[in-house]
Amino acid sequence: xxxxxxxxxxxxxxxxxxxDLIGMELHAEGTxxxxxxxxxxxxxxxxxxxxxxxxxxxxxxxxFPGTAYVYRSYGLHWCxxxxxxxxxxxxxxxxxxxxxxxxxxxxxxxEAERLLCAGPGRLAQALGVDIDWNGRPLHGALARKSRPALxxxxxxxxxxxxxxxxxxxxxxxxxxxxxxxxx
Numbered sequence: 359x360x361x362x363x364x365x366x367x368x369x370x371x372x373x374x375x376x377x378d379l380i381g382m383e384l385h386a387e388g389t390x391x392x393x394x395x396x397x398x399x400x401x402x403x404x405x406x407x408x409x410x411x412x413x414x415x416x417x418x419x420x421x422f423p424g425t426a427y428v429y430r431s432y433g434l435h436w437c438x439x440x441x442x443x444x445x446x447x448x449x450x451x452x453x454x455x456x457x458x459x460x461x462x463x464x465x466x467x468x469e470a471e472r473l474l475c476a477g478p479g480r481l482a483q484a485l486g487v488d489i490d491w492n493g494r495p496l497h498g499a500l501a502r503k504s505r506p507a508l509x510x511x512x513x514x515x516x517x518x519x520x521x522x523x524x525x526x527x528x529x530x531x532x533x534x535x536x537x538x539x540x541x
Contacts, residue, residue, distance in 0.1 A: 363500045368423035372398035372446040376526050379440070379448060381504040384496075387486035388461050391453030391475050392503055394531040397513045398524040401445030412445075418493045420444045426491045428482070435479025438487045440496055451514075451525070452476050454533040455484070477535040506531070509538040 363382070368375055376398035383392050412420050418427040419441055427439040427447050439447040453475035455462055462474045462484035475481040482488070506528040513525045514536060527534050 363424070363497050363502070365422070365424045365497055368440060368442050368497075370442060372400050372442045372448050373524055375440070375442045376448040376524065377508060377510075379450070379500075380508055380526055380528050381502065381506050382500045383456060383503045384450070384453065384485070385499045385501075387458075389458030389485055390456045391481075391485070392456055392528075392533075393450060393452075394454050394506075394528040394533045395450075395452035395535055396526050397449040397451055398526075399439075399447050399449065403519050403522070403524075419447050421493055422495070424495055424497045426487075426494045426496055428487060428489055428492045430489075431479060436482040436488050436491075437478040438482050438485070438491065449478055450481055451478050452527070452531075452533055452535045453481055453484075454528075454531060461486075472532055476533055480535075511538045 376396040379393050379396050383390055418425060421441055423442055425441045427441050428436055431437050437449060439449045441447050455471055455474050459471060463469060465486060466474055466480065466484050474484045509527050509529045510523045511525050512520060512523055527538055
């Protein structure tokens with residue numbers, strides 16, 4: 359059972375929310391996992407879907423803080439984001455599986471626990487996330503479990519605003535989508 363997080367938690371700049379989501383447990387469709395990697399996207403960030411303003415595709419990004427914004431990446435994989443202030447969101451990049459692992463394995467068609475949720479597309483598939491999640495409130499699906507040491511680095515798979523270090527992860531986690539460069 360999940361205690362949930364207040365909506366005011368999300369009503370902040372996405373960098374703050376992205377950092378604070380690390381160590382939260384997300385419950386979804388009979389599964390759960392500890393958030394170990396996130397990326398922040400702001401409305402004035404050229405890499406953000408909201409940079410050019412609202413469209414039918416990105417409309418959930420301009421919705422209520424704490425709701426889901428789901429989109430398809432390269433027409434193949436669903437990606438789950440949490441809306442912060444309007445036009446701002448945090449992409450959930452990786453989870454450490456906690457419960458429903460057999461269900462995650464069935465959804466993903468693989469055994470390796472470390473790879474079940476290591477990457478935004480894998481994470482969404484393992485959790486059963488699809489377009490029906492768009493606009494869904496996530497407040498009650500999240501609970502604080504730990505506050506691990508953080509690492510930060512550049513975001514992955516973008517071609518604009520590549521120098522922003524808005525990717526955050528749990529230091530030493532074996533479940534990251536990609537390791538962070540050592541400083």
